[in-house]
Amino acid sequence: MTLQEVKALAAKGEGVKIEFKKKAAFPEKIVREIIAFANTEGGDLLIGVDDDGTVSGQRYIEEEIFVMEKAIRELIFPALTVEVFLVKLSEKKGVAVFRIGKSPDRPHYLLDTNRKQAFVRVQDRSIQASREVWEVLRKGRIPRDTIFTYGWKEEILIKAVGESGRITLREFSKLAKIPHFLASKTLVRLVTANVLAIHPQESEDYFTVKE
DSSP states (O other): OOHHHHHHHHHTOSBTTEEEESOOSOHHHHHHHHHHHHHTTOEEEEESOOTTSOOOOEETHHHHHHHHHHHHHHHEESOOOOEEEEEESSSSEEEEEEEEOOOTTOOOEESSSSSOEEEEEETTEEEEOOHHHHHHHHHHTSOOOOOOOOOHHHHHHHHHHHHHSOBOHHHHHHHHTOOHHHHHHHHHHHHHTTSEEEEOOSSOOEEEEOO
């Protein structure tokens, strides 16, 4: 990768597939961005680039790469392969580009907690995946036809989404008068059947009819 290519990436600004970090000061937090890219559509993590897209570089960039590669090996499960590019700005400064593909082994999650935490990318942020997003990712690893019975729950759900344009798990559970776990299973099943689309959010996911 060339410096010109790095500057072209930086010029795009942070978004669904691009994240900037000045340095790898907190690798255990930066790893969440990498997990989110792998669980969503892939992306590039640039170290040595300011929040505003300025390619300022970082001293001892090789050490930054070493720290991040160690964190990727030790904190991500299942194991994730990441491409790394080192681009020198001068004798002392450089930029590292970690290129992450959309992973066939998703969901990947963080290992340093007592519970499994997966992350996904939403606009220019990485957020923790809900149980529903986790299940959709897991089931999506092996595409297969989803067979389901279109019953009264599904009828209530589709009608409600048609009227308001979207629905949350909580709203569906309350509307259909069914437990959260049953509402969750129904929503996940319809997403994997390509009837509904899930939209991850920091507060509460919502669901819409799949276009």
